[in-house]
Amino acid sequence: MGSEHLERYRDIIPDFDAFLDFMSRPLPVTIRINTLKTSVPELLSRLDRLGIGYERMRWYPLGLRLDAEKPGRLMEFHMGLIHVQEELSMLPPVVLDPQPGERILDLCAAPGGKAAQISMQMSNKGLVVANDSSSARIVPLRANLERLGAVNVVVTSYDGRRFPQYNFDRALVDAPCSSEGTARRYPEVIARCSAKRSADLQNLQVSLLRRAIQLTKPGGVVVYSTCTFAPEENEGVVSRVLDLADLESFTIQGLRSSQGIASWNSIDYGEELVKCRRYYPHENDTGGFFVAKLRRRLSAGE
Numbered sequence: 001m002g003s004e005h006l007e008r009y010r011d012i013i014p015d016f017d018a019f020l021d022f023m024s025r026p027l028p029v030t031i032r033i034n035t036l037k038t039s040v041p042e043l044l045s046r047l048d049r050l051g052i053g054y055e056r057m058r059w060y061p062l063g064l065r066l067d068a069e070k071p072g073r074l075m076e077f078h079m080g081l082i083h084v085q086e087e088l089s090m091l092p093p094v095v096l097d098p099q100p101g102e103r104i105l106d107l108c109a110a111p112g113g114k115a116a117q118i119s120m121q122m123s124n125k126g127l128v129v130a131n132d133s134s135s136a137r138i139v140p141l142r143a144n145l146e147r148l149g150a151v152n153v154v155v156t157s158y159d160g161r162r163f164p165q166y167n168f169d170r171a172l173v174d175a176p177c178s179s180e181g182t183a184r185r186y187p188e189v190i191a192r193c194s195a196k197r198s199a200d201l202q203n204l205q206v207s208l209l210r211r212a213i214q215l216t217k218p219g220g221v222v223v224y225s226t227c228t229f230a231p232e233e234n235e236g237v238v239s240r241v242l243d244l245a246d247l248e249s250f251t252i253q254g255l256r257s258s259q260g261i262a263s264w265n266s267i268d269y270g271e272e273l274v275k276c277r278r279y280y281p282h283e284n285d286t287g288g289f290f291v292a293k294l295r296r297r298l299s300a301g302e
């Protein structure tokens with residue numbers, strides 16, 4: 001794997017050699033139990049009957065690491081009892097914490113693992129708007145929502161920067177990014193990554209996040225997440241919306257993480273940015289993720 005590109009993070013990623021080692025290891029196979037269609041005891045006894053070994057995630061009761069190469073071939077997958085989802089991809093909806101009856105925006109939703117999880121957390125009560133600008137990716141988004149029984153979801157296909165005005169309780173921006181954190185599953189992504197590409201993505205990411213904040217009620221929660229290590233796409237984005245929203249600290253019991261970066265390469269993002277969380281592969285044997293929790297200011301200038 002092209003570790004030369006990753007060298008740019010040597011001074012910000014703790015225990016960097018362990019990080020590089022984990023980046024070249026295969027990713028554990030993980031699934032989310034879909035409680036819209038089954039229960040934890042029922043699903044676990046199905047796995048026992050199939051002779052498939054599993055390990056419960058310490059931080060998330062509905063997450064399992066599976067001793068099966070292709071869980072997408074199980075009948076339990078086709079029946080919508082499980083979703084194949086990277087461990088940390090289950091995290092942004094947990095931080096968002098949607099409540100039954102609320103109105104939730106998932107601005108970049110395809111192929112829909114997080115939108116379906118949001119719907120599950122709401123017990124199908126209230127409204128989820130799952131938006132994605134890619135018409136090609138709307139097809140698997142709809143298929144996943146249908147298979148998983150997420151019936152309180154409306155699918156839209158706007159450019160998120162121009163999503164029409166509405167008043168949501170909470171919003172998730174799981175942004176298009178350079179995806180470095182998926183390299184354990186897709187090693188070829190690293191060859192497409194560069195400092196320039198990350199810098200180029202920043203304006204799109206800022207525009208999406210600003211729009212999501214504008215669409216959320218004052219005092220409402222907005223979660224920004226990426227699967228990249230690049231500060232340009234993470235703290236660099238969040239630092240540009242702090243006129244509209246305040247950063248909040250959060251911790252997830254049982255999941256190791258590192259704090260956000262306040263400055264890097266002579267750019268000062270601000271001390272506040274340490275409230276963001278960075279999740280590195282060697283901390284929990286996962287992919288890589290970045291999550292920021294924001295709360296829209298009561299009087300946010302636009």
Ligand SMILES: C[S@@+](CC[C@H](N)C(=O)[O-])C[C@H]1O[C@@H](n2cnc3c(N)ncnc32)[C@H](O)[C@@H]1O
Pocket residue numbers: 089107108109110111112113114115131132133134137158159160161174175176177
């Ligand atoms: C990281 S993926 C989202 C993954 C999704 N949240 C999930 O859990 O399955 C980012 C998505 O952003 C979408 N996207 C890119 N530019 C966009 C834009 N301007 N407006 C809305 N969506 C956009 C891409 O099509 C892609 O599906």
